[in-house]
Amino acid sequence: MLIETLSVFPAMFEPVMSTSILGRARQAGIFDFKAYDLRDWTHDRHRTVDDEPYGGGQGMLMKAPPIFEAVRSIASQGPRPHVVFFTPCGAPFDQRTAERLSHEERLLFVCGRYEGIDERAYALADERLSIGDYVLTGGELAAMVVTDAVVRLLPGALGDEMSSVDESFATGETGGLLEYAQYTRPAAFEGAEVPEVLLSGDHAKVDAWRRANAIERTCRWRPDLIPTARLSESERGRAAELVERYHGPGYSEA
Ligand code: SAM
Numbered sequence: 491m492l493i494e495t496l497s498v499f500p501a502m503f504e505p506v507m508s509t510s511i512l513g514r515a516r517q518a519g520i521f522d523f524k525a526y527d528l529r530d531w532t533h534d535r536h537r538t539v540d541d542e543p544y545g546g547g548q549g550m551l552m553k554a555p556p557i558f559e560a561v562r563s564i565a566s567q568g569p570r571p572h573v574v575f576f577t578p579c580g581a582p583f584d585q586r587t588a589e590r591l592s593h594e595e596r597l598l599f600v601c602g603r604y605e606g607i608d609e610r611a612y613a614l615a616d617e618r619l620s621i622g623d624y625v626l627t628g629g630e631l632a633a634m635v636v637t638d639a640v641v642r643l644l645p646g647a648l649g650d651e652m653s654s655v656d657e658s659f660a661t662g663e664t665g666g667l668l669e670y671a672q673y674t675r676p677a678a679f680e681g682a683e684v685p686e687v688l689l690s691g692d693h694a695k696v697d698a699w700r701r702a703n704a705i706e707r708t709c710r711w712r713p714d715l716i717p718t719a720r721l722s723e724s725e726r727g728r729a730a731e732l733v734e735r736y737h738g739p740g741y742s743e744a
Contacts, residue, residue: 491520491521491522491592491594491595491596491597491640491641491644492521492522492523492524492568492571492595492596492597493521493522493523493524493596493597493599493637493640493641494523494524494525494526494564494571494596494597494598494599495523495524495525495526495598495599495600495601495630495633496526496528496557496560496561496564496598496599496600496601497525497526497527497528497600497601497603497628497629497630497633498527498528498529498539498601498603498628499601499603499628499630500525500526500527501525502525502630502631502634503523503525503630503633503634504525506634506637506638507523507525507634507637511641511642511647511648512637512638512641515641515644515646515647518646520641520644520645520646520647521641521644521647523637526560526564528552528556528557528560529556530560531556531557531559531560531563532556538553539552539553539556540552540553540603540604541553543605547605548605549604549605550604550605551604551605551606551607551608552602552603552604552606552607552608552611553608554607554608554610554611557600557607557608557611557614558611558614561573561598561600561614564598565598568596569595569596570596571594571596571597571598572591572594572596572597572598572616572617573598573600573614573615573616573617574591574597574598574599574600574615574616574617574618574619574636575600575602575607575611575612575614575615575617575618575619575629576599576600576601576602576618576619576620576621576629576632576633576636577602577606577607577618577619577620577629578620578623578624578625578626579618579620580617580618580619580620581617581618581619581620582619582620582622582623583619583620583621583622583632583635583636583639584659585639585658585659585660585661586659586661587619588636588639588640588643589643589661591636591640592640592641592643592644597640599629599632599633599636599637600614600615600629601628601629601630601632601633602628602629603627603628603629619632619636620632621635621636642654656669657669659715665719665720666715666718666719666720667704667705667707667708667715667719668704668707668708668711668712668715669704669707670699670700670701670703670704670707671703671707673685673688677689685699687699701725702728705719705721705725705728705729705732706732708729709729709732709733709735709736710732710736713733713736713737713741716729716733
């Protein structure tokens with residue numbers, strides 16, 4: 491997979507893209523990464539990428555022409571990229587979206603700055619994504635978040651192929667839940683003991699405990715995930731009880 495970004499701060503990316511799992515995956519050729527400077531597609535002495543908004547208002551907007559020129563020129567170098575624009579007005583990014591993007595051959599992330607981007611530039615977008623209901627100063631961090639979430643799903647990126655399968659939000663056969671609680675040594679710490687079943691060596695019992703624990707934690711902290719989680723009939727009944735216990739009767743109808 492090739493991941494490319496277009497922004498006015500391309501230098502922000504390299505430390506993240508060369509560290510830890512991303513760095514190793516890149517070195518191993520699991521993905522390649524390039525950061526382009528939007529100013530390279532400007533034609534004035536000041537390399538201007540922004541201008542005042544029509545209609546007045548605070549701040550500056552990124553101009554459409556350099557973005558058009560840049561995206562077209564980058565896209566012409568190889569297979570057509572899937573183009574993502576980052577904006578708080580985009581669809582919420584989630585694990586399902588990360589899984590979908592991980593099947594793309596080439597991704598091009600366009601990062602805004604200032605008060606955002608001239609609306610006409612979005613004609614280039616295959617989709618608009620937001621990483622949450624808050625406003626960042628620029629799309630670079632959003633592009634890094636999405637790159638991280640996508641690359642760790644690529645075969646070989648984590649080393650252990652199974653590690654991303656039963657994680658929080660994973661959409662596999664039993665998925666859509668938060669991950670179960672995990673513990674490592676020591677077995678007792680500050681008066682808190684590791685649940686005995688995890689020390690039993692009985693894998694079936696451990697699996698059953700983890701499944702029940704994942705359901706319980708999801709009902710407690712993210713009851714909004716329960717309607718779309720993959721649960722058996724008996725698990726769904728248990729989840730309904732737990733959601734009511736933690737959030738009161740009528741939560742699901744709210
Ligand atoms: N005026 C815009 C608004 O109210 O929607 C916010 C512009 S923001 C200051 C500048 C850039 O940061 C955006 O163009 C976008 O690329 C990026 N950005 C900010 N918040 C984001 C978010 N939650 N998700 C994705 N990108 C975001």
